[in-house]
Amino acid sequence: MRRAIELARLAWGATHPNPMVGALIVEDGTVVAEGWHEKDGGPHAERMALAQLGRAPKPGASMYVTLEPCCTHGRTGACTDAIKASGIRRVVIGATDPNPAHAVHGHEVLREAGIEVVPDVLADDCADLNLIFNHWITAKSPLFALKLASTLDGRLACRSGESKWITNEQSRADVMAWRRLFPAIAVGSGTVVKDNPRLTARMPGEAEWCPLRFVFxxxxRTVDERSMPALYTDEFRARTVVVTTNHSGEGYVRKLRALGVQVWVLPSLTTRVPLDQFRQRCVQEGINGxxxxxxxxxxxxxxxxxxxxYLFMYRAPLILADEKSKPTFSGLRTEHLAQGIRLQGLRLQSFGDDVLQRGRIVYPDSLHVDEARFSMG
Ligand SMILES: NC(=O)c1ccc[n+]([C@@H]2O[C@H](COP(=O)([O-])OP(=O)(O)OC[C@H]3O[C@@H](n4cnc5c(N)ncnc54)[C@H](OP(=O)(O)O)[C@@H]3O)[C@@H](O)[C@H]2O)c1
Structure with missing residues (x-):
């Protein structure tokens, strides 16, 4: 199953809105065929592995697959049909289909055909492959994930604003991999003005990759006639989407569009982008993460x-101990621990001396925003 996960990862970032899936066939303890779902609309991993085998599997052959085989007829036909027709009599499955309408139906269909099903093998690792897909299917909404790089005392930058680099090169390389996975990346106007970022994924041995780049x-205020940010002028500018409100000047909107930059104008009572409407627009556009x-x-x-x-928190072994340095979050009034925000399904990884903690965000029943200290707009 670990090998099947590796195969699934070969399509890292290329399968949206589909999941990454890997499959392999084992005969007499030896892997004889491998397959993975390469891209949306392409054949599923199980069919790729069967095609690579190119003959009937030997009696006693097993298939290992990271995600429960589909049993409905989508664009490519049910994988359970392909497995049944192949003559394979044992299927080892990682994660269950996250779609509640389909979950364990694949297992049942195979069992009804007399095939032995071994479910939940490395289930958490297999499910972790498809953070974005799982959320999109179950919540019917995009996964909004936050990445932070902080000190041990939870600071993002010194009081001077210096923040390059808090985390080490290995952590930053990992961020590049997540940029390659997510279909879109987002920053606020403050970050564009201060850092003039490129927001592409730059990975060794691979061409620079540009996700959709949202600027809130x-x-x-990022439209500066004298010096436009790189996001509006570089070769990927058609992948930049400025998310603004009806309070922005129409001339600036026209100027951005003339540069080839996309602009979403969302109606708002204030000059701040309404976040729920942004989410709705992502749903309409099929942007799942x-x-x-x-x-x-x-x-x-x-x-x-x-x-x-979802939160990705990279932490470096560094302490600033300066209350004027930039905090990771602010503006809540949290009197009791029960009012705090928690992470679930936590995953820990080390990158040299840095640690990444990542997990699903679970909010308490109510959050108390300290309006005096923070204007939500
Ligand atoms: N260590 C890290 O991981 C990390 C990551 C990124 C950035 N940074 C640092 O963070 C600094 C920039 O942060 P920042 O806080 O100044 O700016 P920011 O969060 O990047 O941008 C904030 C601005 O976004 C605009 N905005 C639009 N809709 C909004 C909404 N619904 N809610 C809130 N804001 C909305 C607002 O512009 P208006 O004021 O015009 O309304 C607001 O001032 C930089 O120094 C950068 O280096 C650190």
Whole structure:
């Protein structure tokens, strides 16, 4: 199953809105065929492995597959039919189909055909492959994930604003891999003005990859006639989407569109982008995951409005101990631990001396926003 997970990962970022899936066939303790789902619309992993085998499997052959085989006739036909027709009599399955309408039906269909089914093998690791897909299917909404790089005392930058680099090169390489996975990435206007980021995935041996790049800028303060940010002028500018409000100047909107940049104008009572409407628009556009990279103002607003679903927290062994340095989050009034926000399904990884903690965000029943200290807009 570990090998099947490796196979699934070969399509990292290429299968949206479909999941990544790996499959292999074992005869007499030896892997004789491998397959993975390469891209949306392409054959499923099970069919790829059977095609690679190119002959009838030997009696006693097993198939290992990271996700429960589909039993409904989509664009490519049910995989359970292909397995039944192949003559394979044993199927080892990682994660169960996250769609409640289909979950364990694949197991049942195979068992009814007299095939032995071994479910839940490395189930958590197999499910972790498809964080975005699982959320999209179950919540029918995009996975909004926040990435932060902080010190041990939870700071994002020194009081001077210096933040390059808190985490080490290995952590930053891992961030590049997540950028390659998510179909979209997002930052606030403050980050664009201060850092002029490129927001692409740059991985060794691979061409630079550009996800959709969202800039939250309610009043288009990033549009500077004298020096436009790289996001609006580089070769990937057609992949930049400025999310703004009806309070921004129409001339600026036209200017961005003339540059080839996309603009979403969302109606708002204030100059701040309404986050629930942004989510709705992502649903309409079929964007199933967004990776948020800051900064503090935007991400605190998302947190206060319960808009983040997942957190990636890279922590470096560094302490600033300066109350004027930039905190990861702010603006809540948390009197009791029960009012805190928790992570579930936590995963820990080390990158040299840095640690990544990542997991699903679980909000308490009510969050108390301290309006005096923080304006949500
Ligand atoms: N260590 C890390 O992981 C990390 C990651 C990214 C950034 N950073 C650092 O963070 C700093 C920038 O952060 P920042 O807090 O100044 O700016 P920011 O969060 O990047 O941008 C905030 C701005 O976004 C606009 N916005 C639009 N809709 C919004 C909404 N619904 N809610 C909140 N804001 C909305 C607002 O512009 P208006 O004021 O015009 O309304 C707001 O001021 C930089 O120094 C950067 O280096 C650190």
């Amino acid at each position: 800028d309610g009043r288009l 967004v990776f948020f990279e800051g900064g503090t103002v935007l991400t605190s607003a998302f947190l206060h409005q319960r808009q983040f679903d």
